[in-house]
Every structure is written in C-alpha cells, then in structure tokens.
Amino acid sequence: MNKAIEIAKNIASSNKVAVLTGAGISTESGIPDFRGPGGLWQRFDPGLLSADKLINDPRNFYKKGMEVLGQIKKVKGAQPNKAHHVLAELQDEKEIDWIITQNIDGLHAKAGSTKVIEVHGNLDKGYCIVCGKKYDFTYIMDLVKKGSIPPRCDCGGVLRPDVVLFGDLLGTAYERAASEVRKSNLLLIIGSSLEVAPVNHLPDLSHKFIIINREPTVFDPDALLVWHQKAGTALLQVYEHIKKIKMG
Ligand code: NAD
Numbered sequence: 001m002n003k004a005i006e007i008a009k010n011i012a013s014s015n016k017v018a019v020l021t022g023a024g025i026s027t028e029s030g031i032p033d034f035r036g037p038g039g040l041w042q043r044f045d046p047g048l049l050s051a052d053k054l055i056n057d058p059r060n061f062y063k064k065g066m067e068v069l070g071q072i073k074k075v076k077g078a079q080p081n082k083a084h085h086v087l088a089e090l091q092d093e094k095e096i097d098w099i100i101t102q103n104i105d106g107l108h109a110k111a112g113s114t115k116v117i118e119v120h121g122n123l124d125k126g127y128c129i130v131c132g133k134k135y136d137f138t139y140i141m142d143l144v145k146k147g148s149i150p151p152r153c154d155c156g157g158v159l160r161p162d163v164v165l166f167g168d169l170l171g172t173a174y175e176r177a178a179s180e181v182r183k184s185n186l187l188l189i190i191g192s193s194l195e196v197a198p199v200n201h202l203p204d205l206s207h208k209f210i211i212i213n214r215e216p217t218v219f220d221p222d223a224l225l226v227w228h229q230k231a232g233t234a235l236l237q238v239y240e241h242i243k244k245i246k247m248g
Pocket of ligand 1: 021022023024025026027028031032033034035036037039072102103104105106120190191192193194195196212213214215229230231232
C-alpha cells in the first residue's frame with residue numbers, strides 16, 4: 001500500500017497521536033539542519049555549542065558558537081513551510097495532539113500550532129547566568145556584533161541564549177514530552193536523525209512509532225512504518241488521505 005495512505009490510516013484510527021519533529025522539518029524553510037547532507041556540522045565543530053565552552057571559554061563560544069546559532073537565527077525572517085502548516089491544521093482538527101520539537105526556530109508556533117513542547121528551548125530569549133535576568137536574543141547578538149565578547153548583564157554576569165546546549169540538563173519540558181508520548185497511541189517522528197539524547201529515548205517510550213525522514217535512521221528497523229521522503233511532500237499527501245478517510 002502507498003505509504004501516505006498507510007500513515008493516514010494510522011493517524012485517523014489513533015485516539016491520541018504525539019508528533020516529534022527535528023531540524024529536518026525546517027530545512028524547507030531555508031534553515032540548515034545539523035546532520036543531514038550540507039548540515040551545520042559539516043561546517044562547524046559541535047563542541048562549540050556546549051555548556052562547557054560557554055562557562056570555560058566564553059570568548060570562543062561567542063565568536064564561533066554564536067555563528068552557528070546565528071545561522072539558525074538568521075532565519076528570523078524564515079517562514080513555516082507546508083509541513084508546519086499541515087501539522088497546525090491536523091492539530092486544529094484534533095487528528096494530532098502535542099507537537100514535541102527539538103527545534104529552536106519557533107516555526108510551529110508561527111504556523112499556528114498551539115500545543116507545542118520545545119524541549120531544547122527557543123532562540124527568542126537569553127538570560128544572565130549569574131542573576132537570571134532575561135534579555136532578548138537579538139539584544140545579546142547586537143552586543144556581540146558591537147564587540148562585547150562575551151556579552152554581559154548589568155550585574156556583570158555572562159549572558160547566554162535560552163536554549164539547551166550540549167552538556168546542559170534538560171528542563172521540565174522533556175518530562176512533559178515523555179509523559180505525552182507515554183499517553184499516546186502513536187508517535188509520528190518527522191525530520192530527525194534521532195541521534196540526540198535524551199529525545200531519542202522517546203520512540204522507546206511510545207506504543208508504536210512512524211518515521212518520515214529524508215535519510216535512514218538507526219530507529220528505522222523498529223518503526224511501524226518508515227517513509228524516506230521530504231517532510232513537506234509527505235505530510236501534504238498524508239493530509240489529503242486523512243481528509244478522504246474523514247469524508248468516508
Ligand atoms: P539532525 O540535523 O540531527 O537531523 C535532521 C534529519 O532531518 C536528517 O536525518 C535529515 O536526513 C532529515 N531531513 C533534512 N531535511 C529534511 C526534509 N526536508 N524532510 C525530511 N527529512 C529531512 O536534526 P535533529 O535530529 O533535530 O537534531 C539536531 C539538534 O539540533 C536538535 O536538537 C535541534 O535543537 C538543533 N537544531 C535546530 C534547528 C532548528 O531549530 N531549525 C536547526 C539545526 C539544529
């Protein structure tokens with residue numbers, strides 16, 4: 001059977017579907033992913049974006065690490081693509097429940113999704129590592145551009161982006177995500193290499209999972225269904241079939 005029909009049938013027949021998205025869902029919005037072909041890790045060292053680098057070498061974190069985040073933030077003007085829009089429609093129509101995303105680009109909310117768990121935070125804000133005062137991320141980037149490296153709070157503490165860096169502990173968002181996955185009948189995974197822990201434990205917490213990803217992942221053999229396809233193309237087709245199923 002056609003993959004789109006099979007996936008549509010599984011979504012339509014499940015009471016509660018959780019969705020997990022990764023950087024791959026946003027490449028069609030012009031934001032590079034990390035590990036796909038042409039991804040950011042082919043140009044940058046992942047160690048640059050670590051909590052250790054921020055604390056022990058803030059100068060280089062800001063000189064190099066911010067370049068990586070800048071690539072994602074550059075996309076400030078980026079718009080949600082058809083994959084984000086289809087998920088927002090499906091959520092509105094109660095075909096899917098929570099969207100759990102590893103992305104820090106805010107594109108699910110921009111597409112109109114209301115139930116979104118951002119397990120790695122969001123690039124809108126930053127905060128002082130000493131007093132916790134919040135700042136807009138653009139303000140922090142402006143300080144960096146003006147040569148204040150590392151950028152500092154009024155209290156003198158170093159400012160950091162409010163996203164989860166390698167080596168950071170995940171906040172309560174991950175616990176909420178895990179709880180939603182356990183309560184769901186199906187987990188639909190879109191555009192993730194599933195190489196980043198602990199998010200890649202979520203498939204094992206689910207009753208069953210389906211993967212839509214351009215390249216193979218190590219979780220493919222355990223999935224109920226796998227479709228190696230672009231997220232936008234796949235989701236549009238799945239959505240058309242869900243509409244047909246609902247119309248009887
Ligand atoms: P990843 O880069 O490890 O993997 C992305 C996967 O998406 C790859 O396997 C690739 O084959 C696939 N892919 C690329 N384009 C696709 C498309 N159009 N349709 C379907 N699949 C496609 O990404 P990850 O698993 O999310 O882990 C990377 C981490 O990096 C995340 O934790 C995230 O926080 C961060 N990140 C976020 C953004 C963003 O916010 N847009 C961008 C880069 C990295």
